[in-house]
Amino acid sequence: MKQNISVVPLLFSRDWGLSAKMLWAFIKMGKTRITPKRDYHYNHMKNLCLVYFKLTPLCNLRCIMCGQWGDKGKMKNLSLSEEVKKIVPLDRYKEIIDEIAPRRPVTYLWGGEPFLYPDLLPLAKYMVDKGLYVSVNTNGTYLEKYAEQIVRDKWSTVFVSLDAFRETNDAIRGAGSYDRVIAGFKAINREKEKQKSPYPVMSMVTVVTNRNYRDLANLTEASREFKPDLHIFNLGTYTNDTIVAAQRTFMKEKFGIDIECLEGYNTDYNTGIDVHKLHEILKDIHQKNYGHPIITVPALNPEKTETYYSRLETPVRSHCIVPWCQTNIDYNGDVHFCADYPDFILGNIKEQSFREIYNGDRANLFRKTINACEGGMFPGCRRCYQNMLFGRKIRGY
Numbered sequence: 001m002k003q004n005i006s007v008v009p010l011l012f013s014r015d016w017g018l019s020a021k022m023l024w025a026f027i028k029m030g031k032t033r034i035t036p037k038r039d040y041h042y043n044h045m046k047n048l049c050l051v052y053f054k055l056t057p058l059c060n061l062r063c064i065m066c067g068q069w070g071d072k073g074k075m076k077n078l079s080l081s082e083e084v085k086k087i088v089p090l091d092r093y094k095e096i097i098d099e100i101a102p103r104r105p106v107t108y109l110w111g112g113e114p115f116l117y118p119d120l121l122p123l124a125k126y127m128v129d130k131g132l133y134v135s136v137n138t139n140g141t142y143l144e145k146y147a148e149q150i151v152r153d154k155w156s157t158v159f160v161s162l163d164a165f166r167e168t169n170d171a172i173r174g175a176g177s178y179d180r181v182i183a184g185f186k187a188i189n190r191e192k193e194k195q196k197s198p199y200p201v202m203s204m205v206t207v208v209t210n211r212n213y214r215d216l217a218n219l220t221e222a223s224r225e226f227k228p229d230l231h232i233f234n235l236g237t238y239t240n241d242t243i244v245a246a247q248r249t250f251m252k253e254k255f256g257i258d259i260e261c262l263e264g265y266n267t268d269y270n271t272g273i274d275v276h277k278l279h280e281i282l283k284d285i286h287q288k289n290y291g292h293p294i295i296t297v298p299a300l301n302p303e304k305t306e307t308y309y310s311r312l313e314t315p316v317r318s319h320c321i322v323p324w325c326q327t328n329i330d331y332n333g334d335v336h337f338c339a340d341y342p343d344f345i346l347g348n349i350k351e352q353s354f355r356e357i358y359n360g361d362r363a364n365l366f367r368k369t370i371n372a373c374e375g376g377m378f379p380g381c382r383r384c385y386q387n388m389l390f391g392r393k394i395r396g397y
């Protein structure tokens with residue numbers, strides 16, 4: 001199987017400026033990994049390399065496995081009219097960008113569906129103009145409408161979610177979504193050609209579940225037509241009752257808080273996967289040439305695919321470095337380290353500066369607590385996507 005490092009030449013061939021921004025983030029991440037984990041009396045802004053902005057709770061789709069809007073999605077229990085009132089206005093985001101831009105973190109805009117944040121385009125443009133690497137994760141259904149401006153504004157990367165070929169994808173993500181996404185890809189490709197621009201790098205992201213794994217090859221075959229620059233297979237975020245219970249007890253004991261978010265991933269879409277078949281499918285895909293790099297996150301020893309899906313208590317990555325170099329700003333201004341499990345709040349950008357929050361007592365309490373845990377992670381972190389990306393590979397996995 002190709003290694004995930006295979007995407008690096010793609011970025012370098014695209015544009016030196018873009019590559020330099022990415023490289024700078026990798027350097028800071030590497031530094032975080034090798035230096036002793038600090039908590040109090042350290043300016044953590046020095047190592048800030050990635051900031052997620054979850055711009056809106058709203059979404060126009062209801063993908064079944066989604067922790068926010070899926071079968072067990074947390075957002076389904078909230079009053080949307082109340083949540084929408086809390087959305088951070090563009091001007092406050094601009095102030096935060098001004099504050100963090102000198103540190104040159106990579107930025108990642110997501111949601112909900114980020115195109116439902118009313119000022120997505122001006123915000124992304126402001127970030128690009130400030131010299132930041134701007135990536136946007138979208139369900140792709142609005143790409144066609146805004147293609148001209150996205151290319152003109154030089155977004156760095158767009159991560160588009162697509163889970164299978166038409167019929168299976170639409171059973172997961174909603175009727176008509178496949179065709180809308182493909183129309184979006186083609187519109188961006190046309191604009192890139194017309195405007196003679198290499199931006200944005202178009203990446204497709206596929207979450208592997210028991211509903212789509214048999215259809216992954218059909219999707220990659222179909223991708224020859226709409227030509228993504230990169231395809232990422234995300235093996236999926238899953239949990240079970242035992243892990244949720246352990247996390248609940250832990251967070252109560254250590255921080256005195258209740259948890260709401262992990263349960264959203266307790267979906268069972270990991271169960272019943274024929275792991276040998278899945279391995280064969282992924283191996284075949286990786287061996288063929290589709291004209292773009294394909295990576296799998298986490299990159300797993302094939303013999304451990306069964307562990308990944310069936311033994312959720314067994315960690316495959318450890319020692320999460322997120323609290324020392326990254327953060328997520330929620331649509332209501334709350335700041336968290338954990339993008340998918342935003343239970344522990346560090347502070348709110350409507351009330352404090354980013355720096356105060358990121359170097360504050362609550363952030364340091366979190367750092368100290370996770371650092372003291374066995375394997376440098378909490379019970380609920382076992383299949384967290386951030387840990388899969390930024391955790392330490394456990395030997396043999």
Ligand SMILES: C[S@@+](CC[C@H](N)C(=O)[O-])C[C@H]1O[C@@H](n2cnc3c(N)ncnc32)[C@H](O)[C@@H]1O
Nearest residue numbers: 065066067111112113137138139161207236237
């Ligand atoms: C929550 S969505 C938000 C952005 C946008 N609405 C979208 O769908 O791309 C962010 C990413 O999480 C992925 N996702 C949804 N459910 C997941 C799960 N159970 N495990 C891992 N990733 C998941 C989505 O497919 C998408 O790529």
Ligand code: SF4
Nearest residue numbers: 059061063066069139
């Ligand atoms: S489009 Fe994204 S946020 Fe919306 S339900 Fe699907 S995965 Fe969740």
